[in-house]
Amino acid sequence: MNSRDVYVYLDVVEGRISINSLSLITKARELAKILGGGVGAIIVGRDVKKLVKDVEEYDIDVIHIIDHPKLKDHDVISYSKAVSEILSKTRPEALLMISTALGKEIASRIAVRLRTAVATDCIDLYIDNYKDPVSGEVSEKTIHCIRYVFRGELSAVVASPRQRPFIATVRPGLYPAPQKIFGRKIEVKEWSIEVSEDDLMKTEVLEIQKIERKIDLSKAKVIVAGGRGAKAEGFKLIQELASLLKGEVGATRPAVDAGWTTPDRMIGLTGQTVKPDIYIAVGISGAPQHTIGMRDSKIIIAINKDPEAPIFKISDYGLVGDLFVILPKIIERLRQLKS
Amino acid sequence: MMSLNIIVLVKSVPDPKTPPTLKVDGSLDLKNVKIVVNPIDKYAVEAALQLKERYGGKIIGLSLGDHDNIDIFREIIAMGVDSFIYIKDPDYQRFDTLQKSYVLSRAIKKIEKDLGRVDIVLCGVESSDTNMGVLASQIGEWLEIPSISYVDKILEIKNGSIIVKKIIEDGFITLRSRMPVVLSIADTGYEPRIPSLRDTIMARRREIPIWKTSDLSLEFRETVLKTVRFKQIESKRLGKIFRDEDVDKMIDRFFEELKRDGVSLLR
Numbered sequence: 001m002n003s004r005d006v007y008v009y010l011d012v013v014e015g016r017i018s019i020n021s022l023s024l025i026t027k028a029r030e031l032a033k034i035l036g037g038g039v040g041a042i043i044v045g046r047d048v049k050k051l052v053k054d055v056e057e058y059d060i061d062v063i064h065i066i067d068h069p070k071l072k073d074h075d076v077i078s079y080s081k082a083v084s085e086i087l088s089k090t091r092p093e094a095l096l097m098i099s100t101a102l103g104k105e106i107a108s109r110i111a112v113r114l115r116t117a118v119a120t121d122c123i124d125l126y127i128d129n130y131k132d133p134v135s136g137e138v139s140e141k142t143i144h145c146i147r148y149v150f151r152g153e154l155s156a157v158v159a160s161p162r163q164r165p166f167i168a169t170v171r172p173g174l175y176p177a178p179q180k181i182f183g184r185k186i187e188v189k190e191w192s193i194e195v196s197e198d199d200l201m202k203t204e205v206l207e208i209q210k211i212e213r214k215i216d217l218s219k220a221k222v223i224v225a226g227g228r229g230a231k232a233e234g235f236k237l238i239q240e241l242a243s244l245l246k247g248e249v250g251a252t253r254p255a256v257d258a259g260w261t262t263p264d265r266m267i268g269l270t271g272q273t274v275k276p277d278i279y280i281a282v283g284i285s286g287a288p289q290h291t292i293g294m295r296d297s298k299i300i301i302a303i304n305k306d307p308e309a310p311i312f313k314i315s316d317y318g319l320v321g322d323l324f325v326i327l328p329k330i331i332e333r334l335r336q337l338k339s
Numbered sequence: 340m341m342s343l344n345i346i347v348l349v350k351s352v353p354d355p356k357t358p359p360t361l362k363v364d365g366s367l368d369l370k371n372v373k374i375v376v377n378p379i380d381k382y383a384v385e386a387a388l389q390l391k392e393r394y395g396g397k398i399i400g401l402s403l404g405d406h407d408n409i410d411i412f413r414e415i416i417a418m419g420v421d422s423f424i425y426i427k428d429p430d431y432q433r434f435d436t437l438q439k440s441y442v443l444s445r446a447i448k449k450i451e452k453d454l455g456r457v458d459i460v461l462c463g464v465e466s467s468d469t470n471m472g473v474l475a476s477q478i479g480e481w482l483e484i485p486s487i488s489y490v491d492k493i494l495e496i497k498n499g500s501i502i503v504k505k506i507i508e509d510g511f512i513t514l515r516s517r518m519p520v521v522l523s524i525a526d527t528g529y530e531p532r533i534p535s536l537r538d539t540i541m542a543r544r545r546e547i548p549i550w551k552t553s554d555l556s557l558e559f560r561e562t563v564l565k566t567v568r569f570k571q572i573e574s575k576r577l578g579k580i581f582r583d584e585d586v587d588k589m590i591d592r593f594f595e596e597l598k599r600d601g602v603s604l605l606r
Contacts, residue, residue, distance in 0.1 A: 074512065076476065077485060101489045101507050108476035109486075111437055117564035118436065120471050130567070144567060149470050150358040155570045163563040202485040206502065207513040221606065245604055253527055270506050270527070278604060289526065299602060300576065307582065308356070318580035319593060329590050338605055 003164065004037035004141075005092040007064075009083065010055065011103065012045045017054055024096045024170060025178035027125060029059050034127045035093055035141055040064060042095070044082040046071045052188055057180040062187040064090065070195040074102060074205050078195055080109035085193050087114060092165045094143050096125070099169040107167045117160035118167040119145045125168060130161040143168070151288050151310075152295070211271070214264045215248065222247025223276045223297075225267060227290070228254040229283025229304065230323065235260045237327040238282055244334055250274065252290045268293035283323050286311030303327065341496070343396030344454045346447055347387045348462035348474065349415055350377040351404045355467040365568030369432075374408050376415060379463035381531035383524040386493055387461050388419045388532070394496055396458075397421050399450060403442055405431035409547045417534035417542035424450070428552040435564035436469070440477035445555040447482065459501065460521040464489055475523035486521040487514055492528035504528070 006028040011018040028039045038061035043051060049067045056063070066082045083106060087095060095110070097103045099121050111118035122145040130142040139161035145168050149156045160166040217223060224242040226235050226249070235255070242249045250267045251260065267274055268290040279297035284290060286302075286309055294300070295314055302315040303323050312318040319326055353359050353372035360368050387398045400415050400423035412423050426446055428434075434442070451457045465472035472488065479486025489506040494513070496502075502515050506525055534542070579596055583589035597604065 074514070080480070101505070104472055105476045105486070105488050108436075108473035109480040111473070112440070112477050112480035115437070115559070115561075115563070118471075118473055119564060120473060130565070132565075147470070148572070149468060149569070150353075151355055151467055151470065153358040153572060154361075155572055157567040157570075159565050159567055160563050161565060203487065203514050203516040205512060206515055208507075208510065209512070210510040222604075246606055269525075270510070278602075287526065307580070312578075312580055313574070314576055316577040316579065317593060317596065318578075319589060320580065320582040321586060321589065325586050326590065329586060333590060333594060334605060 003091050003093065004032070004035040005040050005090070006032040006035065006037060007040040007042055007087070007090075007092040007095045007165070008060075009095060009097040009103070009106075010041050010043045011098055011100070012043065012048055012051065017043070017051055018098065019177065020172040021098045022055070022058065023173075023175040023177050024098065025058055025060060026175045027170070028096055029178070031094070031125060031127060031143060037093060038062065040090065040092060042083055042086055044068075044071060044079060045073075049190075056186045057182060057184055058178045059181060060186055062189060064189050064191060066191050066193055068193060068195055072205075075203060076102065076105045076109060077202055080106045080113065081195075082193050084110050084113040086191055087165055089191070094164075094166040094168060097167070097169045099171050104169050107169045111167050114165070116163040116165060116167060118169075119147055119158050120169045122147045122168050122170045123155070123174065125170070130159050132161065211263050211266065217248055217250055217265065217267065217272045217274045220248040220274065220276050222278045222280075223250045223267075223274055223294075224248075224280045224282065225250030225252070225284060225294070226255050226260065226282045227252040227284030228258075229285070230255060230260065231283070232258075232260045234283055234323055234327070237323070237331065241280070241327060241331055241334075244331060244338070245278070247276070247278070250294075252284055252287075281311050281315070282327065284311050285309045286314065341394050341396075343390055343394050343458045343496070344456060345387045345390060345396060345398045346450060346457055346460045347380075347383050347398060347400050347420060348443060348460065349380045349384070349400050349402045349412065350463070350466045351375070351402060351406065351408070351411060352377045352466055352468040361569055361571060365570065367569055374406055374411060376411055377463055377466045377468075379465065379467070379524075379526050381415075381418070382526045382529045383461040383463050384415055384418050384420065385529040385531040386490075386522075386524045387459075389529070390459065390493060390496070391419075397454070399424065401443065401446060401450070402426065403428065403431065403439060403446075405429055409549070412547055413539075413542040413545070414534065416545050417538040418532055419534075419538070423545070423547050424550060425547055426550045426552060426555075433562050435562045436471050436473050436477060437564070438560070438562055440474055441481055441559050442552055442555065442557065443474075444478045444481035445557060446550065447478070449555060456519070458518045460519070462521075462523050464523045464525045472523070475521045479521040482519070482521070484519045484521065485516045486523075487516060488523040490522045490524050490528075493522070
């Protein structure tokens, strides 16, 4: 292995390696091939040594592991310390991690520890030569990452031409699951760290509330969703329209908090991610926390009284006006069409 | 009653309603953009104000940038922060998150010298321009203190510890952390207050001291993350927006358009 290796951080979620993080192996191999390096994986946590057998047939050359009884879930400080320890000894070209809330926190802290670059929520990575705009100096075969900026209005290409490793967190679901190579033997390197009392007990978990997923909105062909503007009355109309279209009811976080519908219908950062054929947004302004969960829908229709509402920017069809006037008329029209 | 020293970080950004256009070389054309306070930072300000109302203390607003438009921070003062400091650096546009978080953490250290201690540093979960979401964690690491990102709501402060509800992928997690702590606040659990006319007028008279980064005895001055170019995202959406006083007419046109595009709502 040399310093042009690409590493992948394998997330441990509820005692198992997350499938999302495994998919990064596919991308890491693609980049490593061009760089002439290998693919490494990093697993840290408590009681994680037993997980090696779950990943040893994937397309990885070496697994670096820190198994320490004091590494607790959600302890950002000790996790970033452990990963940094491995990176500072091995110095790979880049570390790819999945963009979860926790992943981004760990990535950010690693970057400070190693005085290196971090880019979050990358939507793709590729290799190109980097030319410094001032000195004209060219860094050959540099990892570039594409990410959205300005709330998705622009994309930016960023690179870390000098500092290694480049820490990139990647949005989940971009790459296929990696190939298994049967009978493959991966090198396993175990590292140890000191976890002092000072590192610990700085944060502790008191409670975890998981939102029950009784309804899987990701399979719905049609979703009619309501936001703050819909009110309890509007949700009756939303329900009516959803049934008429054989679809499901969805909602934004404020609508769920207000009690107009149940939490399992929440779409967005805290809720589900959906891609229906038709998404009808009713009284939804289009805050990024919601749109992140629905912006890939095939057709988006918005009904909102505010013509400036950001939801219209990502809509195929928009109706500006009072939803309490518009919705009953649309329902009536559809009933006529149906009969 | 306990008394908290709170710093709230506020970023100035190009108005998200009118994002910058691009020059031919793929760099941002910032000449004509309107600079505003990063909208989500107001939720952090609100969280700070509610902490002060409940536990007492002092709130200092802190911002880093390169422009002279300090009047945009008066809205934050009018909301109720006790004082505001602006750090100005002509090289700011070249800074990456590592450099920004370093400069801010040095400034927090400097403020701490005057205040005795800082208990809580707050910021918004991410800025509307770079969308990175790393600031709270990076400042936490520079200062070697805990940090929690994506905080929905601060629940309680007791015996030198703070209890917060944090947003995770499939729900929420309640965490207890030692103080001092850095928290990034989401736009979910708070509703930023709108300052009164009286407070808005009062805020106009307040002085906003401007610090230079050269006063902060910086040892680390490097931008490691380079932006190569920007690109406009072409909207693949049809963007057919209907507006009419006569709602029936509007709905007629909407259904006609659906028909023309071959879209059927009924299945």
